[in-house]
Amino acid sequence: MSEGKDEVNRDQEIMAQMDAIKKEVAESAPLMSDVMDTSTLLAEYGDPLFTTKIKSMLDAFPKMRKTRGDGNCFYRAYAYGIAEHFAAHKDKLPGFLETLKQTFDMALAAGYPEFTAEDFYETVQEQFARLKDEPMEALHATFNDDGLSNYIVAYFRLVTAAHMKTHVDDFLPFLEGGETVAAFCARAVDPFGVDCEHLQIIALTQALGVAVNIAYLDRSAGETAAQHVIPDGQEPLVFLLYRPGHYDILYPPPAVAHT
Amino acid sequence: MSSSITPARKRLMKDFKRLQEDPPQGIMGAPVENDIMTWHAVIFGPEGTPFEDGAFKLTLTFTEDYPNKAPVVKFVSRVYHPNVYKDGSICLDILQNKWSPTYNITGILTSIQSLLDEPNPNSPANAEAAQLYRENRREYERKVRDCVEESWSSDEEEEEDEDEDGQDGDDDDDGADGDAPDADKPDAAEQ
Numbered sequence: 001m002s003e004g005k006d007e008v009n010r011d012q013e014i015m016a017q018m019d020a021i022k023k024e025v026a027e028s029a030p031l032m033s034d035v036m037d038t039s040t041l042l043a044e045y046g047d048p049l050f051t052t053k054i055k056s057m058l059d060a061f062p063k064m065r066k067t068r069g070d071g072n073c074f075y076r077a078y079a080y081g082i083a084e085h086f087a088a089h090k091d092k093l094p095g096f097l098e099t100l101k102q103t104f105d106m107a108l109a110a111g112y113p114e115f116t117a118e119d120f121y122e123t124v125q126e127q128f129a130r131l132k133d134e135p136m137e138a139l140h141a142t143f144n145d146d147g148l149s150n151y152i153v154a155y156f157r158l159v160t161a162a163h164m165k166t167h168v169d170d171f172l173p174f175l176e177g178g179e180t181v182a183a184f185c186a187r188a189v190d191p192f193g194v195d196c197e198h199l200q201i202i203a204l205t206q207a208l209g210v211a212v213n214i215a216y217l218d219r220s221a222g223e224t225a226a227q228h229v230i231p232d233g234q235e236p237l238v239f240l241l242y243r244p245g246h247y248d249i250l251y252p253p254p255a256v257a258h259t
Numbered sequence: 260m261s262s263s264i265t266p267a268r269k270r271l272m273k274d275f276k277r278l279q280e281d282p283p284q285g286i287m288g289a290p291v292e293n294d295i296m297t298w299h300a301v302i303f304g305p306e307g308t309p310f311e312d313g314a315f316k317l318t319l320t321f322t323e324d325y326p327n328k329a330p331v332v333k334f335v336s337r338v339y340h341p342n343v344y345k346d347g348s349i350c351l352d353i354l355q356n357k358w359s360p361t362y363n364i365t366g367i368l369t370s371i372q373s374l375l376d377e378p379n380p381n382s383p384a385n386a387e388a389a390q391l392y393r394e395n396r397r398e399y400e401r402k403v404r405d406c407v408e409e410s411w412s413s414d415e416e417e418e419e420d421e422d423e424d425g426q427d428g429d430d431d432d433d434g435a436d437g438d439a440p441d442a443d444k445p446d447a448a449e450q
Contacts, residue, residue: 012331012348015355115277116326116361119270147266150327154360190359192327 022193025069032080032143033066038250053217056224061215061250064241074196074240074247075156075204080143081238081249082210083128087136093128096210100125103159103207110162120155123148154192160200161185163207174199195245205230212238215250267325271295274364286368288319296321298330300368304407308376309400313407317347317371319364329358332367339406341378341389349374350384
């Protein structure tokens with residue numbers, strides 16, 4: 001230990017730097033914001049292409065809710081959207097809780113240890129079950145509590161990976177460079193804070209049986225924001241806005257604006 | 260808020276219980292007295308490897324972000340290994356960019372144990388050890404045997420070395436997300 005430090009642990013330095021950046025983001029934005037006008041986005045863009053696309057969305061989605069940009073935004077926004085849906089359709093909640101239970105069995109079947117997976121599962125089951133007799137406001141607080149909110153994200157990541165690992169044939173053809181599903185999950189699903197991409201969205205929405213409509217506010221051609229429902233052909237229960245690297249929640253006109 | 264038991268502490272107690280009930284071979288670990296966020300561990304070198312008979316001590320430092328964030332794990336004993344830095348910190352993907360909250364302390368320690376005999380020479384933390392490992396295995400093993408011998412002898416001195424990392428200059432990492440001083444107390448009673 002006394003030979004001097006010619007070799008420094010760069011990983012540790014990089015991680016410390018990333019932590020500092022994340023902390024800055026955390027201090028500037030809540031995990032889940034209150035509802036706001038979608039038109040507030042106009043102030044963020046000077047670019048005419050984006051301005052045109054935003055204006056084209058305002059009738060369909062007059063309201064939105066922002067998610068903190070921490071690499072977990074898809075998982076968190078989607079989970080929040082699901083909670084809002086079942087808060088407004090309490091009769092359908094028991095079915096969803098049952099689906100959650102099945103996803104836990106699937107996680108065990110995929111080889112995740114019960115000992116660690118059950119903490120995340122129990123948190124999600126417990127929090128969503130509160131919607132039986134509590135309003136969405138209660139869950140809004142949950143989603144803004146670091147500990148609980150991050151456990152929900154961790155569980156949704158687990159479900160995503162477990163679904164891919166138990167449906168290898170569906171996903172393997174889409175992986176590049178001969179990567180295995182297990183390696184993909186270890187790199188792009190399991191680690192906390194790694195962005196969610198198309199394949200993960202397909203896996204998660206299939207596993208939970210809740211379709212999502214995504215409006216794409218990006219540089220692609222066209223005067224309107226393209227929209228896609230995943231999984232294809234199902235009725236979307238959650239509406240999200242995609243901007244490169246980020247997801248927020250959108251609300252169609254009779255907005256489910258709880259806060 | 261700070262008096263209620265946080266998810267990180269709850270999980271660490273569970274990890275501890277698990278490790279006591281079902282200890283993997285060649286691994287010991289426990290939180291230090293009155294602080295569940297700091298652990299001491301010992302990894303015994305796997306049999307049939309140059310690390311055999313070594314008893315290497317480590318510290319694990321957790322934050323309230325555990326298990327969503329990996330702990331900082333460092334060898335306290337000197338370990339001559341391609342993926343171990345001079346300050347004892349370890350270059351292992353599951354402690355860095357491949358950390359997943361489904362990992363636990365047992366998993367961390369067993370991964371480090373396997374790393375001992377399965378170094379990854381492509382991400383060297385100790386360039387000399389990496390080079391000897393590739394080019395002069397006999398000399399590499401001799402140096403490993405030296406640190407194995409040291410691992411039994413220098414217990415007391417090393418205990419004191421532990422706090423050194425505080426003065427490394429870049430305190431923004433441990434300093435900022437370390438525990439608030441008052442956060443240490445409540446959990447001791449909860450056990």
